[in-house]
Amino acid sequence: MKKAIYYIQSTIMLFIFAPIARLINKSWYEKTVLPNTINRGCSSKPTMYQRKKIIPSASGEVLEIGIGPGINIQFYDSSKVTKIIGVDPSTELNKIAKKNADEVKIPIDFLITTAEDIPLPDNSIDTVISTYTLCSIPNPSLSLKEIFRVLKPEGKFLFCEHGIAPAKGVAMFQNAIDFFWPAIAGGCHLNRDMPSLLKSNDFNLQELDAMYLPGTQRFIGYNYWGVATI
């Protein structure tokens, strides 16, 4: 029963409320509705569970691309991480991230910029993190080239992303709604093939897992996570 209510509520929210709200007032939608929706949607129980699988493995100087509201900050291991650099173009999400940063001991620098143009030197970062971000970056290949450039040779890229689902019907639906989905979801594309994106940008996939997140609509819930090296 609870599950049915969740599915009905989220369907109304995603397919009726969000498109209408954005049509009525794009600026209000993007500055107020969207940041709060991202913060809430990305804090669901299954996504928090996914974050716990990868974030505690980060060490040294960490670059988090698309840090958004900073939900991962609580999961970094302060005994292993010396500094976090968070890159994200959203000033609205940065306000939420700064509050989360106040809760931990690790020094955090926020750079309000995009992951396609990271203002950091070559070979300078021990761990790059991307959670639910490669879906939203307008040019993911360019940002992967930047990640490749800033990672130290022994560095690690830890990722957890949603993307194209293996079930044909689900993938068809993801492709079909991609004409309007990015407009209501902060540029998010549901149908990116994350392993192919990584491989085509010369990353070595050391670990890769994938599954539909439990309790999540299948078209947004197919997750890929793992470790890539250069």
Ligand SMILES: C[S@@+](CC[C@H](N)C(=O)[O-])C[C@H]1O[C@@H](n2cnc3c(N)ncnc32)[C@H](O)[C@@H]1O
């Ligand atoms: C769905 S949210 C995920 C936020 C966060 N990574 C998390 O795990 O909760 C997508 C994020 O990508 C960010 N983003 C969009 N375009 C970007 C770009 N070109 N470079 C870096 N981040 C970007 C958005 O501002 C947003 O914070």
